[in-house]
Structures are given as C-alpha cells and as structure tokens.
Amino acid sequence: MQNIAILGATGSIGRSALAVIANHPDRYRAGALAAGSDAKALAAAALAVRPQAVAIADEAKRSELAALLAEGGWKGEILSGPGAAEQLAADARFDTVIHAIVGAAGVRPAFAAAAAGKRLLLANKESVVCGGEILMRTVRESGATLLPVDSEHNAIFQCLHAAGSSGRDAARIWLTCSGGPFHARPEVDLARVTPEQALAHPTWKMGRKISIDSATLMNKGLEVIEAHHLFDFPPERISVVIHPQSVVHSMVEFADGAVVAELGTADMKLPIAYCLAYPERIAGDVKRLDITRMGPLTFSEPDTGRFPLLALAFEAISSGAASPIILNGANEVAVEAFLAGKIGFAAIGALCRDALDALSPAEPSGLEDILEIDRMAREAARSLTARHAI
Ligand code: NAD
Ligand code: MG
Numbered sequence: 001m002q003n004i005a006i007l008g009a010t011g012s013i014g015r016s017a018l019a020v021i022a023n024h025p026d027r028y029r030a031g032a033l034a035a036g037s038d039a040k041a042l043a044a045a046a047l048a049v050r051p052q053a054v055a056i057a058d059e060a061k062r063s064e065l066a067a068l069l070a071e072g073g074w075k076g077e078i079l080s081g082p083g084a085a086e087q088l089a090a091d092a093r094f095d096t097v098i099h100a101i102v103g104a105a106g107v108r109p110a111f112a113a114a115a116a117g118k119r120l121l122l123a124n125k126e127s128v129v130c131g132g133e134i135l136m137r138t139v140r141e142s143g144a145t146l147l148p149v150d151s152e153h154n155a156i157f158q159c160l161h162a163a164g165s166s167g168r169d170a171a172r173i174w175l176t177c178s179g180g181p182f183h184a185r186p187e188v189d190l191a192r193v194t195p196e197q198a199l200a201h202p203t204w205k206m207g208r209k210i211s212i213d214s215a216t217l218m219n220k221g222l223e224v225i226e227a228h229h230l231f232d233f234p235p236e237r238i239s240v241v242i243h244p245q246s247v248v249h250s251m252v253e254f255a256d257g258a259v260v261a262e263l264g265t266a267d268m269k270l271p272i273a274y275c276l277a278y279p280e281r282i283a284g285d286v287k288r289l290d291i292t293r294m295g296p297l298t299f300s301e302p303d304t305g306r307f308p309l310l311a312l313a314f315e316a317i318s319s320g321a322a323s324p325i326i327l328n329g330a331n332e333v334a335v336e337a338f339l340a341g342k343i344g345f346a347a348i349g350a351l352c353r354d355a356l357d358a359l360s361p362a363e364p365s366g367l368e369d370i371l372e373i374d375r376m377a378r379e380a381a382r383s384l385t386a387r388h389a390i
Contacts, residue, residue, distance in 0.1 A: 001026075001027065001028070001029055002027065002028050002029070002095055002096045002119070002276070003029050003031040003093060003094050003095055003096070004021065004028055004029065004030055004031055004032075004094060004095075004096040004097070004098060005031060005032035005033075005034070005053075005088045005089060005091065005094035005096070005097045005098070006018065006030055006032065006033050006034070006098045006100065007034045007085045007088065007089060007097065007098065007099050007100060007101050007106070007109050007124075008034065008035065008036075008099070008100035008101040008102065008106075008123075008124070009030075009033035009034060009035055009042065009045050009100075010033075010035040010036075010038045010041035010042050010045060011035075011100055011101075011102065011207050012100075012205065012206050012207045012268070013098075013100035013123045013149065013207075013268055013272070014033075014035075014045075014098070014100045015045075016267075016268045016269045016272055017098045017100065017121075017272050018030060018045060018048075018049065019269060019285075020269050020272050020273045020276060020284070021049075021276075022049075023283070023285055024276075024282055027276075027277075027282070028276060030049045030051050031051050031052050031053070031093060031094050032051050032052060032053040032054065032055070032088045032091070032093075032094055033045055033046050033049070033051050033053075033054050033055070034054070034055035034056070034057075034079075034084060034085040034088050034101075035055070035056055035057070036056070036057045036058060036101070036105070037056065037057065037058035037061050038061075039056060039058075039061040039064040039065040039068060040064075040068065042054060042056060042065060043065055043068035043069050043072065046069060046072075046074060046076075047068075047069070047072040047074055050074060050076075051076060052076050052077065052093065053076055053077040053078070053079060053088060053091070053093075054069070054076065054077070054078055054079070055078075055079040055080065055084035055085055055087070055088050056078075056079075056080050056084065057080075057081065057082055057084060057085060057105070058080075059080050059081050059082075061080075062078065062080040065078065065080075066078055083108075085101060085108075085109045086108045086109045086112045087112075088109075089109040089110075089112040089113040089116065089118070090112040090113065090115070090116045092116070094118070095118065095119060096118065096119040096120075096121065096276075097109075097113040097118045097119070097120050097121065098121045098123070098149070098272070099113060099120060099121065099122050099123060099124045099127070100123040100124060100149070101124050102124070102126075102207055102209050102210070103124075103126050103209060103332050104126050104127070104130055104325075104328060104329060104332060104374050106124035106126055106127045107126070107127045107130050107131060107367070107370060107371060107374070108367070108371070109124075109127075110122065110124060110127035110128075110131060110135060111127075111131065111135060111138060111367050113144065114135060114138040114139045114142060114144045114146070115138050115142050115144075116142065116144070117142040117143045117144045118144050118145075119144070119145045119147070120139070120144055120145065120146050120147065121147050121149050121272070121275040121276065122146055122147065122148055122149055122150075123149035123150060125150050125222050125223060125226045126222065126328055126332075128225070128226045128229050128230060129222050129225045129226060129229075129324045129325070129327075129328045130324065130325045130328055130329075130370050130374060131229075131367075131370060132225075132229050132321050132324065133229065133321065134321075134364065134365075134366060134367070134370065135229070136229055136230075136232075146230070147275040147278055148226075148230055148271075148275070149268070149271050149272055149275055150223060150226060150271070151249045151250075151266075151268065151270075151271050152175050152176060152223055152227070152249055152250040153223070153226060153227060153230055153231075153250070154249070154262075154270075154271035154274060154275065155176075155248075155249035155250035155251075155261070155262035155271075156173055156175075156227065156230075156231060156250050156251075156252055157230075158262045158274065159250070159251065159252040159260040159261065159262055160231075160252060161279070162262075163252070163254065163260050165252075165254065167231055167232065167233070169254055169255045170231075170233070170252050170253070170254055170255070171237065171253050171254060171255050171257075172237050172238070172239060172252070172253040173227055173231065173233055173237065173238045173239070173250070173251075173252055173253075174239050174241050174250060174251040174252070174253065174259070174261075175220065175223060175224060175227060175238060175239065175240050175241070175250050176241055176242075176243040176246070176248050176249060176250050176251070176299075177217065177220045177240050177241065177242050177243065177302060178201070178202060178203045178204065178214065178242075178243065178244055178245075178246045179202075179217075179242045179243075179244050179302070180201060180202070180214040180215040180216070180217065180219075181197065181198065181200055181201060181202055181215055182198075182215060183217070183242060183244075183302070183303065183306075183307070184242075184244055186303075186306070190306065190345050191344050191345065191346045192344070192345075193215075193344075193345035193346075195212075195338060195339050195341070198211070198212050198215040198216075198338075198345055199211045199212065199215075201214055201215070202244065203244070203245070203246035203266045204246065204266050204268075208339065209332070209335055212335045212338065212339065212348075213331070213335065215345070216307060216309050216345070216348050216349060217302065217307035217309055217310040218309040218313070218331050218348070218349075218352075220240050220302070220310055220313075221309050221310045221312060221313025221314070221316075221327075222313065222328065224238050224240065224310075224313050224314060224317070225313055225316065225317055225324050228317055235314055235317045235318065240302050240310060241299045241300070241301070241302075242298075242299070242300045242301065242302050243297065243298065243299050244298065245294070245295070245297050245298070246266040247263050247264070247265075247266075247289065247294055247297055248261045248262070248263050248297060248299075249261075249262045249263065249264060249271075250262065263289060264286070264289055265286055265287045265288070265289050267286040267287065269284060269285065269286050270284060270286050273286075307349075308349045308353070309331070309348070309349045309352060312327060312349065312352060312353060312356070313327065316356070319356075320363055321363050321364055322359075322360075322361045322362070322363055322364060322373050323356060325364070325370055325373040325374050325377060326355055326356055326359055326361075326373060326376075326377040326380075327352055327355075327356060327377075328374070328377075329355075329373075329374045329375075329376075329377030329378045329381065330351060330352045330354075330355035330356070330377050330378070330380065330381040330384075331348065331352050332378070333351070333377075333378050333381035333382055333385070334347070334348040334351040334352060334381060334385075335348060337351075337385050337388075341390070342385060342389055342390065343385060343388045343389060343390060344388070344390055347388035350388055351381055351384055351385065351387075351388050352381075354384045354387070354388075355377055355380045355381045355384060358380050358384070359373075359376060359377065359380055361373050361376060
C-alpha cells in the first residue's frame with residue numbers, strides 16, 4: 001500500500017490523481033492533501049478521502065478549513081502557512097509524493113521530497129526548470145525516484161523503458177506540442193487576444209497558468225528545459241513538433257533510426273496511473289484510443305517568430321543555470337498580469353525578454369540561490385510591467 005501526499009490536491013492534476021487513487025483502494029491511499037488557498041475545495045476533497053493530514057498555504061484560510069472539516073466530522077492534523085506543503089513532502093509517513101502545485105511555489109516542496117528520498121511523481125515542471133541540475137543531483141544523492149507526470153516527459157520515459165534504453169542510445173527527443181488555440185490560426189492578431197480566448201485550449205483541460213503557457217508556447221519552452229534535465233539530453237537534440245491532435249504524446253528516436261512513440265487520448269489520468277504503478281501497469285478508466293477513427297495525425301515545425309517564448313527557452317538553456325529561473329519567474333508575473341487585464345498577450349514574451357536582459361545574477365549553487373534569483377526575476381518583471389501596460 002502506497003501512502004501518498006498529494007500537493008496541489010484541488011487543482012486539475014490533483015483531482016485527476018485523486019480519481020486514479022479512488023479506483024485502486026487496494027494499492028493506494030491519499031494520506032495527505034495540500035492546497036494553496038481554496039479551503040472549500042480542500043475540505044470537500046479531504047472529507048471524501050479522509051487523509052491523515054491536510055495543509056493549506058494561505059494562513060488566513062486555516063480557520064475556514066478547520067471549521068469545514070470539523071463540520072464533516074474529520075479530526076486529523078491541519079498544517080498551514082507557506083511551508084506546510086514542504087513539510088508534508090518530507091514527512092516520513094508518506095512514501096510517495098504527487099507534486100501538482102503550480103509555479104515556482106513548488107520548488108521548495110520538490111527539493112524536500114527529493115532530499116527525503118521519496119517516490120516523487122512530478123507534475124510541477126517549474127521546479128525542474130528552476131532546480132535544474134541541482135534538483136537532479138539531490139534526487140540522485142538521496143536515492144529518490146523521480147517519475148515525470150507531464151504527459152510528454154511521461155511518454156519519453158515510457159518510450160525509453162519500453163525500448164529497454166538507459167537513454168545513451170537515444171539520438172533525438174521529439175517533443176509534441178498541440179500548438180494551443182492560436183498556432184494553427186495565423187489570422188489571429190496575438191496583440192488583441194483576450195484571456196478568455198487564450199484559456200480555451202483545444203485538446204487538454206488544465207489549470208489557468210498552464211493554459212496560458214500553452215497558448216504562448218511557453219509551456220513547450222518550459223518542457224524543453226524540463227526534458228533537458230530529466231533525461232540529461234542536450235537541447236540541440238530536442239525537437240519540438242506541432243501535433244494538433246495530441247494523440248502522440250512524444251517520441252524518442254534511437255541511434256539506429258527507429259522512432260518509438262507513446263499514443264493515447266488526452267487525459268492526464270493516463271500518465272498519473274503509469275507513474276503510480278511503475279514499473280507495473282494498472283487498469284485505467286481513460287477513454288481508449290480508437291485507432292481506426294482517430295483521423296489523420298499531422299506533424300509540423302513550430303512558428304518561433306510568432307511565438308518567441310519557445311526560442312527564448314532554448315536560448316535560456318545555453319545561457320547558464322540562472323536564465324531558466326529568470327525566464328520562469330518573469331513568465332509567471334507576466335501571465336498573472338495578462339489574466340488581470342494589465343498587459344496584452346503578445347507582451348508576455350516581450351516582458352520575459354526584458355527581464356532576461358535586465359538581470360545577470362551569478363550561477364546558483366543551491367536551493368536558496370535559486371529562490372533568490374526567482375525573487376529578483378519577479379521583482380524585475382513587476383517593475384517592467386508598466387512598460388508593457390495596455
Ligand atoms: P491548477 O491551477 O489547476 O492547480 C494548482 C494547485 O496548486 C491547486 O491545488 C492549488 O491550490 C495549489 N497551489 C497553488 N499555490 C500553492 C502553494 N503556494 N502551496 C500549495 N499549493 C498551492 O494547476 P494544474 O493544471 O493542476 O497544474 C499543476 C502543475 O502541473 C503545473 O506545474 C503544471 O505545469 C503541471 N502540469 C499540468 C498539466 C495539466 O493537464 N493540468 C499537465 C502537465 C503538467
Ligand atoms: Mg506537458
């Protein structure tokens with residue numbers, strides 16, 4: 001029986017994880033649930049699964065959460081405050097951590113789970129982008145098992161595993177990208193796109209931040225950086241390919257020219273179930289791929305002129321370990337500003353470029369350096385927001 005701490009339990013991935021776990025009560029138990037500030041959703045989830053502990057980052061929501069849980073007759077442990085998720089990630093009662101917090105807020109919990117030698121099911125790509133080699137080293141040194149939940153990386157992981165490959169004989173990673181709502185529509189003026197249009201992803205249903213990242217292609221940029229670290233793969237051998245059907249979740253090309261792909265429907269319950277059961281497989285309740293009815297699959301090159309954030313991410317890998325942290329932090333501030341109606345859609349990329357140009361910090365040598373660079377990036381991006389204001 002795996003006793004699991006789910007960080008970001010009220011989000012899109014967190015809810016999918018709870019759904020997979022609910023289907024296999026003989027194998028998995030949701031022992032702890034952590035969320036940011038939605039006390040009502042956290043209480044509802046906790047009353048459904050009766051974990052040992054719950055955590056809420058927003059201290060001001062603790063009393064509301066406690067009251068709702070007491071009303072439901074639950075008497076477990078309640079943690080609160082910005083360090084609560086990190087505490088659960090390190091807690092020895094939970095052997096597995098599903099990390100589905102959004103953004104760089106997930107960096108500390110990722111390091112905590114890694115340092116504690118956990119089985120870490122990682123959806124929070126921002127922690128790999130910011131943590132980079134330092135996070136990967138922490139994983140290696142503690143003997144933690146890092147399993148990628150992000151669908152593309154999960155697919156790559158599956159392709160390598162299926163091919164019995166350590167990765168050394170892999171020649172190229174083909175990272176598929178749906179293109180988001182605008183890539184296939186060159187007639188759309190990106191300067192005039194509204195948050196509502198940008199949030200409407202054509203194939204995946206996800207949280208707000210990653211939906212905007214998918215529309216700008218920043219999500220793919222973050223994923224290139226993520227793949228570079230997770231698979232110790234140089235950026236020049238990672239290719240992004242636009243695949244609007246989201247059927248092929250990614251591919252690995254081997255030294256002999258063979259290409260191995262993982263296919264399926266667009267449902268995050270699939271990679272979550274794979275990670276939970278790895279190296280076994282468990283029954284999943286995802287819609288099956290009907291091979292004869294799925295229609296044509298297309299693959300084309302991304303337009304980095306119209307979507308500059310993808311090129312910026314490739315550049316950031318070559319500019320040292322601080323650049324991805326700056327890019328990620330600036331992007332988070334820019335996405336928030338866009339969703340709040342303060343800047344236009346096209347300004348997200350411009351603001352990230354400006355933040356990268358404005359800062360040149362020393363290379364990080366540990367977790368505190370990483371968080372300091374993230375803080376500097378946010379501060380710079382906030383002060384640059386005025387320059388791009390609508
Ligand atoms: P979401 O916005 O739906 O959920 C985010 C969760 O994080 C919520 O439970 C929220 O309460 C919690 N949270 C936010 N700030 C927190 C904090 N400071 N402390 C503790 N909890 C906090 O986001 P999502 O779409 O589920 O994405 C989560 C992560 O998974 C992101 O990093 C995203 O890039 C990645 N991911 C998501 C998908 C997807 O299909 N949704 C696919 C691949 C990767
Ligand atoms: Mg992905």
